[in-house]
Amino acid sequence: IFPSLVKLYVYNDVVVALASGTMGKLDGCVLISGTESISYGFTEDGHEVSGWWWGPVLGDWGRFFLIS
Numbered sequence: 001i002f003p004s005l006v007k008l009y010v011y012n013d014v015v016v017a018l019a020s021g022t023m024g025k026l027d028g029c030v031l032i033s034g035t036e037s038i039s040y041g042f043t044e045d046g047h048e049v050s051g052w053w054w055g056p057v058l059g060d061w062g063r064f065f066l067i068s
Contacts, residue, residue: 014040014050 002008018030018040029041038052 012038012040012050014038015042018042 014030014032015026017032018028019026021030022028025044026042027044029039031037031039038050040048040050042048
């Protein structure tokens with residue numbers, strides 16, 4: 001579907017949040033919390049780390065955890 005010169009990357013919305021907060025530089029960290037929580041960090045040299053699904057462990061029983 002796409003021309004050979006187009007690179008397509010599929011990422012989580014937390015990466016988009018980090019890119020918007022760092023003007024596309026992707027160097028830093030972001031924390032999103034609500035009915036689900038996720039944290040994500042990315043360094044200039046390409047290292048990345050993320051953490052999610054700790055809500056039930058830490059006492060946040062939101063989202064669909066109780067249904068499943």
